[in-house]
Amino acid sequence: MSKLRITHSLLASYMYATDSESPDNAYDRFLWVLNRNPEPDTPAMQEGRRFEDEVTKVISGGESEDPFATEFGKLLDGATPQVRMEKTLLVSGLEWNLVGVADYIRAGTIYDTKRVQRYEYGKYQRSTQHPAYFRLCPEANKFVYLIHDGKYNYQEQYLRADTAPIEPYIMIFYEFLKTNKLFEIYKEKWEEK
């Protein structure tokens, strides 16, 4: 069997689907992602991209009319945007190709911008993103979420030393797929050619 492609987004979708507090349609949304159906381009996603583009514009030496993007852009002066990373992991006897794109990296720190409707501190505490990205970039020791909710900018930071490895998440995900007879679908859609 070839390597199985795995992303933080897929793991996040699975975790959201199995969270007892998630809405009823969370499981359907997970199946949608598992089947690699195209994600609908919602206004919220468009706004997220616009915000990130504005931040990148400031990093590149340009100016933005968005003061919040400007604040983050200045903070990220000199950072490298859109760094694609991948790493092969051996979990549960299978080879997984963990893939991710870091919004920005600079001098040992990974940054990810989040444009959200509502924010409360700790929103990303259980996220699989920083565990996954620490695995993808072993030289990074800090992960900072740069969050904007339309009114304020926030930051949440996580240190490598405080972060659990990503492998157990993948292991649990694999067990879930097998138990729910979804592994064949996953394999068909995510196995690398």
Added chain:
Amino acid sequence: MAIKKNTELKFNDKAFTIVLAGPPGVGKTTLALSAPKPLLIDFDKGIARVRAEHRQLTAEEDSYDEFLADLESDEYKECETIILDTGGSLVQLMQPWARANDQKAARDGRAMFGVIKSEFLRLTAQLRNDGKNVVIIFHTTEVQKGDTVMTRLSCEGSVKDIVWTPADLGGTISIRGKKRIINFSPTEESFGKGCYGIRGEIEIPELAAGTPNKFLSDLFDKARANIAKEQAEFGSMKMIYDETLAQGSAIIGAIKDAESATAAVAKLGNLNHALTSKAELSGKLQTKVKELGLKWDKTVSAYVKA
């Protein structure tokens, strides 16, 4: 000139902002008073609960205006640490102030909390700019999330969310058996913020009669020492990182076609990498080859026209 080179930065007198959270009665105020030369702003009127030998200079505020006036006092100017006890009570005290000072806040509760949020950010920035250590105490409440009971800061509005961003350190205090523990790392149950080598669980020593109360003073000293050590280590790594990034960017900048792109891969690999220079140069290379319409062909281990 305000701009300094990495190697010129000094942290001997660095002040810290720290969030202390925990349930009532766990000893948050006493712990806060262990910071250097403190001025306790007692919004909670709880100083009487602190053992007499540990009490320090205290301001009991009845209004937010009164507190702002106290920030002009000699006592404030001479203190090294200001303790806001508690953040939740400060927000309550800010409410009549916000309504009196903002017409929209007087009519609309959401607008009022917006004004409070802005004022809280301004206030804490002022305290930091004045060179003070800032200790912000919060009571905690428990919230059930799925199977987990999570600890949250007890505070109206969204100050509880913004307070962590400018904080250097944040810890939740709990009692385990007879031990008091402060945890500076985030867990499933509670928040924490570590920095400067301060992380994880630290036991708060028992304060027997006559024992000096200096836990936070020692912690700040340790953090300063760690910063200096890290600065020395990071400084040399950063120099290599900067040099490598410059060399790598020049290599990538010289790429014109598939052949030079393939040659660049080996050159980039041979550089003396430090920190995240390898990943960053890889990102820059990806951008460049995409611009040139090239793709990596595994079969020949070379870039080819896409």
